[in-house]
Amino acid sequence: MSDVSLRHVSKSFAAGDGQVQVLHDVSTDIRLGELTMLVGPSGCGKTTLISILSGILSASAGEIELLGHSLTQMNDRKKVMFRRKNIGFIFQQYNLLPALTAAENAGMPLMASGLSMQKASQRACELLDAVGMSDHVNKLPRQLSGGQQQRVAIARALVHSPRLIVCDEPTAALDAASGKGVMDILRQIASTPERGVIVVTHDNRIYSHADRILEMSDGRLIGDHAPDAFIHKE
Template sequence: MNPSSSSQAVRCLSLRKHFGEGEARIEVLRGVDFQAELGKLTFLVGPSGCGKTTLISVIAGLLDPSAGDLEVLNENHGRMKAQERILFRRRNLGFVFQQYNLLPSLTAAENAAVPLMADGVKRGLAVKKATALLDRLGLADKAASMPRFLSGGQQQRVALARALVHEPRLIICDEPTAALDHKTGESVMGLLASAALSPDRAVVVVTHDNRVFHHAHTIAHMDDGIITQVETPKPALTS
């Protein structure tokens, strides 16, 4: 394997995705070339509706691409069987959805523990680990609360804990600071940046929030279904 490909956590080549057919067909990804390197925090920015959520959903294996090539952690997405993709995603990916997607009948700690339990970790240990992570995110007193009693920003942090708890190699977050005040947003980004400093991990963040841009190693700009520009404002420690 050549060294440049092995440092890449995500590689999209001419990636396309459309929804609908005939007159209802819309081309959302129109040939996306995008990379995210291990050891780096990569931002994906662009106007609302340009295809950011669609792109990261394809990268995460939640949507199938219509055409093009996708490699995640050096696995070719198209060559994996459906069941392999599910296991691969469960083990290697942490995903924070824009709408949080917490399970309403589980407590905050149980929600954050789901990836560990799905991987066979016993409930008690999983909840203990999840609670320790919630503590680091400033939610120690909310571990036993149900999601409906939490604010948007608190639910966001529970969703983040769920994405980090199993120490996945690829962490993908859709607008993780949108519902947070500046101080909390900074601490969430600090946590993501420190996760990305591990040489075998990568973090991809979709954001509009220019208050947190200083954390980025790479900023990929997206518009109308393609990547238009890539900036590298800050060298990563691992490169």
């Protein structure tokens, strides 16, 4: 059994009096211990697909198995609990709270689970050190560069030890050097067999960090590539 399995997944949204189909019969497997990139033009369904495989959206049809559990059979409350325990999210917009320090922001998932701010911040400081932010734990977001804020967001995504990290355009707002630094961290995370990373991206500067590239177009999965082959194809 694969770590993440999608079988014949489709998704439609209401539009006026009808329906718009965004995903068409998508089937694939994703493995832990790898960094998988999902690429394709804007509007092709990438964000919808990762929202479904992480339990934020429900599929209109198909089956989703994640870490040995059927998301298809979970109700909304169980999906929330499953995400909180097993999935970390990193977005293009860092979504840091401006009045909290880097350590407090990174510790938010633990505080949401009932841990005290002191204990959550202590664990967050360990993660911030691991992503090269040990000198910035007490700074506010406005005192950090974009690359530093994204590293705080990575620490926040890791602080509750999830098995799957889902990233939506994590380098889009960063310069080349900062983007490479962020991807180096994600690459290191994905090299551990107990954790996987999925990255949605338009950023061809980072394709070489992938173990595998899944290509989408018009709501369909049209290719499954090794990075070198895809880079040369581009």
